Amino acid sequence: MISIKGLTKTFTTSNNRITAVDDLTLDIKDGEIFGVIGYSGAGKSTFVRLLNRLEEPSAGQVIINDQDITALNSNQLRLTRQEIGMIFQHFNLLWSRTVTDNIAFPLEISGVPKQEREERVQELINLVGLNGRENAYPSQLSGGQKQRVGIARALANRPKVLLCDEATSALDPETTNAILDLLVDINAKLGLTIILITHEMHVIRKISNQVAVMEEGKIVEQGDVLDVFLRPEQPVTKKFVKQIMGSNGDDGAEELVNTYDSGKIVRLHFIGDTTNQALISQMARSFNIDINILQGKITQMQQGAYGTLFVQMDGEKAEIDRAITYITDETSVEVEVVRNVE
Structure with a gap:
């Protein structure tokens, strides 16, 4: 269970204070695919970065498996982050390293012995479908292949939670569907919890069990994806549903x-x-x-x-x-x- 309580992030500029995440409270069940959707500026990317403290919260708690992430010191946080994988919109690969070396990188940092490291990397290459591309560099890969490397790298240390920050936004529709299918497969095989940040309702409806809609740093609507599709209450939610169904399916x-x-x-x-x-x-x-x-x-x-x-x-x-x-x-x-x- 991931329990988020009163999570807040405020940025101070020379002119004013901006509250990117505003007193957000949320529970996410183990093993589910939880979607968080919002338009640009809604605070969703800041929210997901608060979960592993890539951003430091201004207030609130993030509790994962009974451990308060917000209370950890730097050494404790470094170890805990091994249980929280993350994939990014623009892949964030090391361009001077091959596919194998990119996937192995977090294992090197964790001090995993070479033979064990090599075995784990091969497992992950098989899992994400990169067989035959082990020695390729990122510049030689398609967008979908780069994201598969990013997913494999995020899974290297056998995390219990996978954070996906706009993981398909840089991909074409066909590749997006392939990556989403891969995430569903990983969720089923490994049983890990996936938190998916996106601005596309297509992504939510395809793989998510639950969805939270963010606007101006707050969750304005939340529930089972099918229920939200059927009975959207907030104007922003209705706009997202319209992306898929038109005006509730009644255009014209x-x-x-x-x-x-x-x-x-x-x-x-x-x-x-x-x-x-x-x-x-x-x-x-x-x-x-x-x-x-x-x-x-x-x-x-x-x-x-x-x-x-x-x-x-x-x-x-x-x-x-x-x-x-x-x-x-x-x-x-x-x-x-x-x-x-x-």
Whole structure:
């Protein structure tokens, strides 16, 4: 368990004081992938650097495995940091060292014997998929390969926590997905806790279990990723959800709705396994109504899929009401009547 209590970081300039992280309190469970999302200036990168004291907090506590990181002296902190790996947006590799030597570097600092070091490096090269690139220098690697080196290096000392500060922001979409898949694989195989800092909702929805939304140094919304997608409360969260789903999946729906003059326009929310249900065909067979699909979208998340579908139900009012009652009472699909147009 990672327990963060009242964490604060204030920077003082010649003109004013800036509170980058403002009295932040948060618990993160062991073994989960926890996403922290915010726009530029939200304080998320400062927050993640406070967790291993690359930035010194102005106030508050960071407790990892019952150890107060903020209370450690420099020698204690150096040892504890071996249990907290970190990967960066711009890789931070040593350009004069090969892939093997970059991965081995933290092991050298820790005084690991040469044979053990070599065995560990080979394990990590296999884990991150860099076989055949052991003797390459960073200048000879693609962006995705550089980040794989960064991940392997961060895992060298067998950390219990992995901090990822915008780890995919410098990568193209295809490479981003490959790195995210690798992080999911590492989380499953090693059981370590991953804290993922990003400004991209795509990253959150693909691999995170929980998400915290930061704005002006504070957490303004937090919860299960699927719940946050379904019911975003804060304006900033709604903007992030729109990156993936559009305006809750209804871009252009208002124009579509206004073109129909009978029946009901209904928005259906499919969650998890319900996205695989043949609901529309079932409805058409079971009720004497016509169903016209207007617009829809489904996106995949770590906990399952989430989809929104707009349909027109046309027919006798009583029969339409029976169909809607059936969906509400007999399935886990959420129903919202957008417009009565009879």
